[in-house]
Each structure stands twice: as structure tokens, then as C-alpha cells.
């Protein structure tokens with residue numbers, strides 16, 4: 483659908499993004515893009531959309547109108563009800579357009595239609611833009627931090643809706659997010675950027691196996707737990723956790739029985755994107 487190859491974006495004399503390997507986006511892909519502030523995530527979307535000059539190649543048969551985008555900041559007229567904004571932007575009749583009604587119902591937005599934009603909550607504002615974006619049924623859609631600023635519960639609900647909306651659809655989605663939990667729900671591939679470079683790209687489960695093994699078991703990083711596990715191999719993890727890689731079931735069972743015996747709360751995961759991200763950045767590798 484779209485291949486990004488040897489892409490370089492510079493702002494002045496500073497390289498903001500350098501993609502040194504082909505990144506392929508295919509039909510049905512759900513690609514999560516992660517990286518710390520300034521890693522080049524938005525710059526990548528802007529290059530694909532032709533909003534910034536770049537060197538390199540972006541190969542696609544998609545026409546500009548086949549790509550839709552939900553950028554971080556959106557502003558709408560604040561003096562008229564939202565329903566008029568929707569019908570003006572989409573050039574359709576809100577009352578009779580079945581596809582639009584379906585989206586409004588799906589995202590539980592009908593109660594907001596008579597409100598003005600400034601009167602909407604953060605989550606409602608995001609749902610408005612999502613409805614406008616999804617209405618286009620584009621083969622490829624970019625979402626740039628759709629849920630930033632929303633509370634945990636609203637984020638979870640919105641992501642669950644998005645996941646359900648896209649289930650079984652052929653359209654490809656690329657979603658930039660700082661929230662690992664929502665990417666775990668939505669993305670099956672990951673693009674990890676670090677200081678403008680591609681640190682990793684691939685299927686989430688394959689990357690997980692490469693960097694962390696079959697699973698990781700995590701426990702709180704306190705003094706007692708450190709002492710107890712000093713002899714056990716760890717992988718990189720956020721500061722509040724100790725993470726132990728497991729190559730197979732036997733490793734998992736061994737750790738679980740130790741932690742049960744010692745009455746330590748533990749968590750097992752084969753998909754934890756935060757741990758995966760930590761290990762990609764720390765240059766960790768296979769077990």
C-alpha cells in the first residue's frame with residue numbers, strides 16, 4: 483500500500499528524521515508508532531502527507547484523497563451546533579445519511595449534536611474528529627495522539643471503540659501514541675523511533691520474542707525483591723519494576739512458583755509494549 487524508503491527530513495541543518503530501511507504499510511495493518519518527545523513521530527506523518535519537504539522515496543499507489551489523518555490539535559467554529567459543522571465539513575445531510583448516523587451511534591455522539599464545540603468534553607471533542615475522519619473510509623488513516631489529554635477511562639473506552647470499528651476491515655491504520663496500553667489493544671505492528679532514527683519495526687509479537695523472549699514476568703523493584711532475585715537474569719524495565727525474561731514455560735513456572743512461595747505480586751505478559759520499548763532502546767536482544 484505504501485513504502486517509505488530512505489527518508490530524511492531536515493529542519494534547517496538538523497536532521498529530525500532518518501529512515502534507513504524500507505517501512506512497508508500493507509492493507510489491514512495496525513501500526514503503532516512510539517518514541518519519546520521529539521523522536522520524529524509527527525515529522526514522519528507530515529512527510530508521508532507531503533506537509534514537509536524530504537529526501538528519499540515514499541512509494542504508493544494511493545491518491546492523496548485515499549489517506550485521511552487525525553492530527554493532534556483540531557479547532558472548529560464555536561458559534562454553531564456541532565451537527566452543522568459535521569454537515570458542512572462532510573457535505574451531507576446529518577438526518578438522512580445512514581453511514582454518518584451509524585458512526586454517530588457507534589461513537590455514542592448523538593447527545594452532543596446540538597451542543598457547540600466549546601461545550602464538548604475532551605473525549606467528545608476527540609470523538610467528533612474521529613467521526614469526521616472515519617466517515618471518509620480511507621484505505622490508510624493516520625491518528626496522531628488521538629487520546630492525549632483524556633483520562634484513563636475515557637481513553638480506554640475510545641480505544642476499545644476504535645478497535646471494534648476497525649475489526650476485520652482492510653483499511654490500514656497508523657497510530658502515534660504515548661500510551662502503551664492503548665497500543666496493546668489496537669496495534670499488531672510497531673514502529674519504534676528514537677532520536678529521529680528507526681530503532682525497530684515489525685510485528686509486535688515477533689519484536690517481543692526477539693527482545694524479551696516468550697514472556698516476561700515482572701515484580702515491584704524494591705530492596706527485598708532485588709535481593710531475592712539477584713542471581714536471576716533481568717531485561718530492561720521501567721524503574722519501578724524488575725523484569726525477568728522467559729524463554730519457555732519452564733522458565734515461567736520456575737519464576738511463578740518462586741514468587742508464589744515468597745508471596746510477591748507478579749505479572750506475566752507476552753505483549754507488554756512498555757517493556758519491549760525499554761529493551762529496544764537499551765539495545766537488549768534475544769535471550
Ligand SMILES: Nc1ncnc2c1ncn2[C@@H]1O[C@H](COP(=O)(O)OP(=O)(O)OP(=O)(O)O)[C@@H](O)[C@H]1O
Nearest residue numbers: 493494498499517518519520521522523524525526
Ligand atoms: N517546524 C519545525 N521546525 C524546526 N524543528 C522542528 C519543527 N517541527 C519539529 N521540529 C523538531 O524535529 C524533531 C522531531 O519533532 P516531532 O514533532 O516529529 O517529534 P514527535 O516525536 O512527534 O514529538 P512529540 O511526542 O513531542 O509530539 C524535534 O526535535 C522537533 O523539535
